Amino acid sequence: MSDPTDIGERAITAAQGLIRRGQEVARRETRVIRLQGQISRLRAQRQRLFHQMGQKVFDLFERDLVKNQDLRMMCQQIRGIDAEVELNREEIEQLRKPETRQEGGVDSDPRPRVEILDPDDEIIRD
Numbered sequence: 801m802s803d804p805t806d807i808g809e810r811a812i813t814a815a816q817g818l819i820r821r822g823q824e825v826a827r828r829e830t831r832v833i834r835l836q837g838q839i840s841r842l843r844a845q846r847q848r849l850f851h852q853m854g855q856k857v858f859d860l861f862e863r864d865l866v867k868n869q870d871l872r873m874m875c876q877q878i879r880g881i882d883a884e885v886e887l888n889r890e891e892i893e894q895l896r897k898p899e900t901r902q903e904g905g906v907d908s909d910p911r912p913r914v915e916i917l918d919p920d921d922e923i924i925r926d
Contacts, residue, residue, distance in 0.1 A: 860866050861875035
């Protein structure tokens, strides 16, 4: 039969081993999370740089300094998109403007409202 103190020591040793392995796993996972955060920041920085680079290319295109055909085609597509956006904005503006004609109802005055300036610059409404 095993000595009770020997069983206790083995249990303590096993528990300490589990704790060490748990700490190691926790350290590794913490490092993984930090590295994933760093990767995410680097990817965001890369996207910002691509965006800035594209804007610079488009600025050069506007000054007719881009000779690469692929880049020129992309810049022309951007111009087309910009024109389409502007048309849509104008349509929205037209839709939001109050109508100049009013529908006449039973109580509406069919005569247009006339404003006349008298010599003293007072507005006279009929």
